[in-house]
Amino acid sequence: MWDRPRAVSVVSGSSEGLTELTAFDRALMDAGIANLNFLRVSSILPADVTVVPVPTFVPGTLVPAVYARIASQTPGERIVAALGLGFSHGQYGVIMEYEHTGTAAHAEAAVRRMVEEAMASRELSIKEVRVALREHVVQRVGCAIAAVVFWP
DSSP: OOOOOOEEEEEEEEEEOSSHHHHHHHHHHHHTOTTOEEEEOOSEEOTTOEEOOOOOOOTTOEEEEEEEEEEEOOTTOEEEEEEEEEEESSSOEEEEEEEEESOHHHHHHHHHHHHHHHHHHTTOOEEEEEEEEEEEEOSSSEEEEEEEEEEO
16 A cells, blocks of 8 residues: 655656657656656645655655646647646645647646536635646657646
8 A cells, every 4th residue: 555645746857869768768867857767647645745846766666646648749839748736734635637739827727627627516715726738849849748746
């Protein structure tokens, strides 16, 4: 059984590659989390979690993560991956993911609305909303990611 995470790292990255998969790998490298193995989890932020920089880890470590990922093979296209984190007063919170072809400003507004709706539907008061995003203009094959990685 897993313990409740006590810390999270919030990162974003983007890059180009010869394929969507290699562009994704390079975007993970840009974000500093390429050598982790992710268990994709749903979007609940534990109560009293601390946001920390990515700690030193052993390559291949298995970690829970929430991430937004978008890739494109259309040169000149603007892509954005965004995450919104909703922190409450002493209770749990939410993480909302959003992928978009367009501007970072649009993606940020959209993900903030998503966090507000998710918090309201749970009757949680908002203490803080944080947004992590990465905008990327595709040259050949591009990828943008935003991720929340959970640590024990």
